[in-house]
Amino acid sequence: MRLLGKLGLAAVACLLWANVASADITVKWLHIEVNPAQVKIWDEVARAYEAAHPGVKIEMQFLENEAYKAKLPTILQSKDRPNIIYSWAGGVLKTQIEAGVLDDITDQVKGYSDSLTPAALAAFTSNGKVYGLPTALSQVGFLCNKELMAKAKVDPAAIKTWDDLLAAVKTLKGAGVTPIVVGGADKWPLHFYWTHLAVRIGGKAAFDAALRGENGGFAGETFQKSGELFKQLVDLQPFQNGFLGFKNPQAVGYFGDGKAAMTLAISTVYHLQRALAADKVGLGDDKICWFDFPVVAGGKGAPTDTLGGITGWLVTKGSPKEAVDFLKYFVSKEVQTRLAAANFIIPVVQGADAGLNNSFMKLIAANLAKSNYHQNFYDQSLGPSVGRVVNDVSAEIAGGSMAPQDAAKAIEAAWKQGN
Amino acid sequence: MQRRIASAWAMGVVKPTSSPRAVRGPTWDGRFTVLILFLPPALLLFTLFVVLPIGEAAWYSAFNWNGFGKPTNWIGLDNYRFVLETRAFWLALRNNGLIIAVSLAVQLPLALTLALMLAERFREAVALRMLFFMPYILAEIATGLIFSFVYDGDYGLVASIWRTFGAEPPHLLASTDTAMLAVLIVVVWKYFGFHMMLFIAALQSLDKSLVEAARIDGATRTQTLRHVVVPLLYPTIRLSVFFAIIGSLQLFDLVMPLTRGGPADSSNTMVSFLYNNGISRMRVGYGSAIGVILFAICVTFAFTYKRWFMRDE
Numbered sequence: 001m002r003l004l005g006k007l008g009l010a011a012v013a014c015l016l017w018a019n020v021a022s023a024d025i026t027v028k029w030l031h032i033e034v035n036p037a038q039v040k041i042w043d044e045v046a047r048a049y050e051a052a053h054p055g056v057k058i059e060m061q062f063l064e065n066e067a068y069k070a071k072l073p074t075i076l077q078s079k080d081r082p083n084i085i086y087s088w089a090g091g092v093l094k095t096q097i098e099a100g101v102l103d104d105i106t107d108q109v110k111g112y113s114d115s116l117t118p119a120a121l122a123a124f125t126s127n128g129k130v131y132g133l134p135t136a137l138s139q140v141g142f143l144c145n146k147e148l149m150a151k152a153k154v155d156p157a158a159i160k161t162w163d164d165l166l167a168a169v170k171t172l173k174g175a176g177v178t179p180i181v182v183g184g185a186d187k188w189p190l191h192f193y194w195t196h197l198a199v200r201i202g203g204k205a206a207f208d209a210a211l212r213g214e215n216g217g218f219a220g221e222t223f224q225k226s227g228e229l230f231k232q233l234v235d236l237q238p239f240q241n242g243f244l245g246f247k248n249p250q251a252v253g254y255f256g257d258g259k260a261a262m263t264l265a266i267s268t269v270y271h272l273q274r275a276l277a278a279d280k281v282g283l284g285d286d287k288i289c290w291f292d293f294p295v296v297a298g299g300k301g302a303p304t305d306t307l308g309g310i311t312g313w314l315v316t317k318g319s320p321k322e323a324v325d326f327l328k329y330f331v332s333k334e335v336q337t338r339l340a341a342a343n344f345i346i347p348v349v350q351g352a353d354a355g356l357n358n359s360f361m362k363l364i365a366a367n368l369a370k371s372n373y374h375q376n377f378y379d380q381s382l383g384p385s386v387g388r389v390v391n392d393v394s395a396e397i398a399g400g401s402m403a404p405q406d407a408a409k410a411i412e413a414a415w416k417q418g419n
Numbered sequence: 420m421q422r423r424i425a426s427a428w429a430m431g432v433v434k435p436t437s438s439p440r441a442v443r444g445p446t447w448d449g450r451f452t453v454l455i456l457f458l459p460p461a462l463l464l465f466t467l468f469v470v471l472p473i474g475e476a477a478w479y480s481a482f483n484w485n486g487f488g489k490p491t492n493w494i495g496l497d498n499y500r501f502v503l504e505t506r507a508f509w510l511a512l513r514n515n516g517l518i519i520a521v522s523l524a525v526q527l528p529l530a531l532t533l534a535l536m537l538a539e540r541f542r543e544a545v546a547l548r549m550l551f552f553m554p555y556i557l558a559e560i561a562t563g564l565i566f567s568f569v570y571d572g573d574y575g576l577v578a579s580i581w582r583t584f585g586a587e588p589p590h591l592l593a594s595t596d597t598a599m600l601a602v603l604i605v606v607v608w609k610y611f612g613f614h615m616m617l618f619i620a621a622l623q624s625l626d627k628s629l630v631e632a633a634r635i636d637g638a639t640r641t642q643t644l645r646h647v648v649v650p651l652l653y654p655t656i657r658l659s660v661f662f663a664i665i666g667s668l669q670l671f672d673l674v675m676p677l678t679r680g681g682p683a684d685s686s687n688t689m690v691s692f693l694y695n696n697g698i699s700r701m702r703v704g705y706g707s708a709i710g711v712i713l714f715a716i717c718v719t720f721a722f723t724y725k726r727w728f729m730r731d732e
Binding site: 069070073074076077095096098099100101184185187241242243244245246383384385388389395396399401402417 | 483485486487488501571572573587589590592593594595678679681682683694698699700701702703
């Protein structure tokens with residue numbers, strides 16, 4: 001009993017101490033950004049916010065991408081959860097909303113939200129309620145190395161169709177250049193091929209039909225064909241040796257080191273490759289080129305359709321109002337312009353794209369502006385249980401262990417099981 | 420491993436050295452007092468940390484549940500059906516079988532051979548023992564990371580060895596043909612020292628007079644080893660086999676940094692398969708079903724083994 005009494009006293013003491021400590025409000029902000037230059041700006045933004053709001057502390061926490069995805073469900077249900085978390089929107093966000101672990105911040109961002117790109121805000125809205133704020137848009141396409149392309153006499157601007165790409169791969173191989181580098185161990189970089197082919201072959205209509213279970217769902221013709229076309233590429237052995245053992249940051253570094261001619265990547269890799277290159281310099285603006293994902297003969301998707309991310313921040317249940325306030329500051333024209341000027345983001349706040357001063361980033365911004373159909377990454381938009389299967393089968397097609405038809409069937413099976 | 424030893428002890432596989440008093444057999448009164456004093460805390464801890472979690476996992480395995488909130492979507496035994504229908508599950512099971520086979524066929528004989536050579540107390544032996552035991556001290560995660568560099572086909576040690584022979588180095592962890600082999604090599608490297616130490620400890624506590632008697636009777640060194648020393652080691656060998664098998668079934672923390680079960684599920688173990696499917700995909704019900712299956716396999720093995728091979732201990 002005496003022990004219990006002591007324990008009780010200790011508990012009370014802890015509570016009191018905690019109360020004293022929480023007189024200052026701490027906003028815990030969990031991110032996955034690996035580019036130190038960008039984190040540095042974020043950190044400065046947080047410190048500036050703290051200076052303007054005495055008593056508020058912004059605490060940055062970091063988790064690596066894959067670890068973050070794996071831990072998220074547990075993190076969100078813990079009492080000590082962070083207040084602001086990173087999100088790719090899509091099915092994962094839907095699950096989180098249904099589970100009731102997020103705050104509805106509609107009222108707090110009223111008025112302010114009008115300043116955001118509507119499509120980007122829509123990705124964080126469900127049933128008219130806003131659960132988070134978008135922060136950046138991105139496009140998936142081929143980054144290329146000008147020197148290596150020139151060495152093999154391949155003109156990146158001339159790669160317009162899938163067959164052009166296959167021909168380019170053959171030419172590059174012939175010239176002794178590794179055509180494409182990819183982080184196959186993480187699997188999702190490989191799913192860009194499969195997904196983007198599906199976007200080109202079937203367009204928005206095919207994806208929506210598959211979600212409704214029409215035309216054979218994800219086992220339908222469009223998705224089988226994307227597997228088959230992907231297989232055509234795989235059969236040319238376009239990737240670096242041991243690509244299934246490469247994690248994405250490793251692969252990005254490999255591209256930055258100038259060891260491969262191309263990489264199918266998110267537009268942010270344009271910058272990330274510098275940070276991850278062995279010499280921390282990477283490929284300068286004069287050495288790097290870009291072309292959009294090639295079109296497919298007879299494909300129903302428009303050449304302007306884009307695949308990419310709509311990323312942003314969510315506020316978790318029970319967070320202090322300062323979390324939303326800070327977020328509004330973080331996604332303000334001022335900060336977005338600053339991040340855009342440093343070429344880290346394609347901004348979502350209207351007018352902030354004036355900050356873009358780099359021709360590459362301007363090009364991506366223009367592409368996104370032209371796009372009538374911006375497909376979020378399948379592995380995010382289909383939710384974790386199905387999305388991971390998309391990644392799995394993409395890696396299996398790439399590794400030659402699964403036939404395209406079986407891949408499409410596996411995704412449909414997962415979709416049926418999960419929904 | 421501490422944990423594994425503790426659990427083996429709890430299952431009654433390893434018994435603490437009995438005091439002379441216990442050998443004579445306690446009186447009923449004495450036993451009753453012991454029961455009243457020691458059973459409740461043990462029972463409480465066992466219920467709290469073993470029975471409840473297992474029961475919970477079994478309960479979750481009947482739901483299609485993503486881990487958020489409370490499970491509501493009851494699907495009965497469907498999760499088990501889904502698991503058994505997955506090719507990757509059978510691959511993982513096969514891999515666990517492979518790990519067990521290699522542990523028994525390579526690791527333990529290697530450990531025993533080294534133990535027989537190093538059981539004597541001379542200076543080099545002590546140094547060598549420490550050297551061989553070193554991998555076991557290293558954390559699994561660290562080991563995995565180190566070996567992922569060693570195996571790297573561009574910069575790794577393996578690659579440079581290959582290059583000295585003028586060959587294009589392979590990426591061992593990136594091929595479905597070699598990834599599991601690479602994992603197996605690390606498993607043997609990491610754990611043989613532990614078994615070697617067990618054997619050395621047993622060898623050092625052997626009754627020397629038996630060995631001397633054999634010598635006096637004119638037995639050669641090989642004969643002594645084969646007919647006297649090794650049979651005397653049987654209890655320790657049986658224990659080592661037990662640890663090796665249970666450890667193999669639970670292998671996870673080496674696989675994750677090395678291959679994460681890939682490529683194409685070729686190097687998954689049951690536990691990494693559970694993690695990749697149950698946790699990463701937020702299919703907690705499905706993952707629980709895998710957990711229950713793994714638990715059933717371990718328990719069945721532990722009890723069968725104890726009954727058949729460790730009866731007299």
